[in-house]
Each structure stands twice: as structure tokens, then as C-alpha cells.
Amino acid sequence: MVEKNMATAAPKKATIYRMVMPTHTCPYGLKAKDLLHRRGYEVEDHWLTTREETDAFKAEHGVKTTPQTFIGGERVGGYDDLRRFFGKTVADPKAVTYRPVAVVFAMTALMALAASYAVLGTPFTVRAGEWFIAFSMCVLALLKLQNVEKFATMFLNYDLLAKRWVPYSYIYPYAEGAAGVLMAAGVLTWLSVPIALVIGTIGAVSVVKAVYVDKRELKCACVGGDSNVPLGFLSLTENVMMVAMAIWMVLGVAH
Template sequence: MTTAKTAVLHRMVTPEHTCPYGLKALDLLKRKGFEVEDHHLENREQTEAFKAEHNVKTTPQTFIDGKRVGGYDDLRRYFGLKVKDKDAVTYTPVIALFAMAAAMALATSWAVYDQLLTVAAAEWFVAFAMCLLALQKLKDVDAFATMFLNYDLLAKRWVPYAYIYAYAEGLAGVLMVSGALMFVSIPVALFIGTVGAASVFKAVYIDKRELKCACVGGDSKVPLGFVSLTENLMMVAMAVWMLLKPAGMAMGIGH
């Protein structure tokens, strides 16, 4: 007979707060086949006393075979699992955003035309992406503006532009989705896209600066470069297309 694997977990569970990392640690231990002796720290006094007793700064804390493993990240390392580096460069937010824009565009095309692959779907993809990118910036305009001022050529000369940009991108995107007031959306997208593309190209490819991209907001870990350049060139291409596309072409935007 094999002896069941056991672990002791101390985590904070109070009427006001249940530690999410404690729940994650409990779930991970159970998924790894451990029987868990689950101890709740039910108030601040118990929590502080536990931390003082074991000379630790945080909870939860896991013990296996009488030895302290540590918190949730330490537990993941103990099992050989990857621990996310919160400061690491990542393209995940951009991939998720463009994937959602594509899904929305295809769904809208299907709802309107009973077809997935249409010219309108491509147009909606760009317009939806502009709206979603603007939303990321508008979550914290000041944080976005602070990061944007690191590299945008116009914002460096006129600081209010760093705050205007997110609203302008959102306005152009919404108008392009609706097909309304194209005499507003086209020049706005063309202007901010051209200035943005020139700014990114200079900062990354001429000055060789290593910066974080403000394209998905002020807390971005996305490196400045291809993604931001693509965002701006996408707006320019959309504006030019809306000016030059054949009259009467079947589409949703501009209908």
C-alpha cells in the first residue's frame, strides 16, 4: 500500500477577504494528488502571528513533509511549473486584442451577409481593432500619455496631444464601424496614423531605443516596434482605402 501524499496549507480566509493565491495553492495541491490539511487564518491578528512565528512575509504558506515550501509561486516551482515574470516582455495582450477584433468582424460579417470572408469583414476588423486599442488607452489616459510622451514626435512638442490621441483613435474607429461622418474619421485616422508611424520608426529603427509600447495602455509590457508600427500603418491603410475604394462596393462600413 502506498501512503497518501499530504500537505499542510495556511491561508487567509476572513469574512472580508479570501486570499486568491491561497485558493490557487489549494487547487494545485489537490490536482497534484495531495490530501491537504487546510488551515484558515481568520483575522489579521492570526495572520500576523503566523507570519512572525514562521518568519515569513506573506501567506499562503505550504508545508510538505514537514518542510516549508513557501507561497503559491514557490509551490509552482516545487512542482516544476513555470512562474510568470510580471515584468517580462509579452505580446499576449496584443494577440488577444487582435484575435477578438477578428472574431467580432467575422461574426458581424456572418450576421449581415451570411458569409465570413467579405471585404466588410476586413474593414470591420481594422475598425474594431482601433476601438479596442483606444479602450485599452482610455482605461488610464494619464498612464498612457506618460508612456506615449517617451517617443511620439508631436506629443513631445505639444503635450495635450498625448491625451487627445486615445480619444481620436476611438472616435475614428467608431465612425468607421458605423460608416458615418467619413469626412471626419478618414483625416483623423490618416493624421494620427502617419504621425504615429513616423514616431515609432524614428524611435526604434533610427534611434535604436528600447521602449515599451503604449499601444495597449500605460501598463504595457509590449516592446515598442512592429506592433505599434502596425497599429499606425493599419489606420493609414484604412483611411486610404476608404478614400479610394470603388463606389457601390458591397460592404458594411459606409453603407
């Protein structure tokens, strides 16, 4: 009886209007259509193939954006509105998050374990720990170097040396990357160690002063100038790791 009712139940239907032009296919339209399919809806897919057609649709329905989804004859709205309609969360672009730094550390840890396995036959070695820090420095430098200008602007909010000597805010990501590469290779320790010690110590002191002494709520430039990572423990971790790696190499334990 249940199976018979399910078989005769009317399928859920939705209508979507989205931009599909020769030079542009709206990604949010694709997301909205996929979400409807995953929710079991039959989708009547209407393409807006010209700018004029799109503008006319917006004017007709009094909306500013596409895609627009209609369910049961009622307009639900755009992709974010559709997510809310299904009870899903909508990301806040301004919300603070530790995810970027956590992802970097997780990936570099896996890279270090993989490198150790490939070179030494086992993932769990002292060298894997050294590579983890070195790889982290390289990846964090890479993220900063994507837009040095934005990084420098955010960095100047809290770094003590950069506030006194602005060029340091531009030098920092290059110095961090260079030290990371040298430490990964285990060469030129006479150069990599002083670099890591200097930038790591200054960075740690700067974070402690800004966050724990001055109680300021700032965004960290550790993963670049566009991040919403709050300045705090993970920011301090980046600098402490550099200092720890430098001391480790000074003590002659590194191979």
C-alpha cells in the same frame, strides 16, 4: 500486483495556511490549494481568520506573506514557491510580452468575422476586413482610455507630435476611438479618414524613428500605460492599419 501497490501506497499530503476572513479570502491561497489538489495531494487546509492570527503565524514561521504550504513537514513557501516546487514557470511581472496586442487583434478578428456572418451571411467578406481594423481601433482606444494619464506618460517617450504638443497625448485615444466607431458604422468618412490618416502617419513615423533609427528600447503605449509590450513591429502595425483603412475609404472602395 501493480494495482495492489498503488492501492496500498500512502496518499500524498500537504498542509496549507491561508487567509480566509469575513471580508477577504486570499486568492493565492485558493490557487495554491487548487494546484495541490490537481497534483494529487490531500490538503490539510488551515484558515487564518483574523489579522492577529495571520500576523502571529508570520512571526512564528519568519515569513512575510501567506499562503504558506508545507509538504512532508518542510515549508515549501508561497504560491510562486509552490509552482517552482512542481517545476512550473513563474511569471515575471516586468518581462516584455506581445500577448496583449496579439490577444486584441485575435479577438477583434473573430468579432469582425462574427459580425460579417450575422449581417452578410458569410464571415469572409471585404466588410469583415474593414470591421477588423475598425474594431481593433476601438478596443485599443478603450484600453488607453482606462487610464489616460498613464497612457500619455508612456506615449510621450516616443511620439513626435506629443513631444512638441503635450495635449496631443491626451487627445490621441479619444481620436482613435472616434475614428474607429465611425469607420465601423461607415459614416462621416470626411471626419474619420483625416483623423486616422493624421494619427496613423504620425504614429508610424514616430515608431520607425524611435525603434529603427534611434535604436531605443521602449515600451509601447498601444494597449495602455501599464503594458510591457515592447515598442516595435506590432506597434507599427496599429498605425499602418489606420493609414491603410483611411486610404481604402478615400479610394471609395469601402461600402
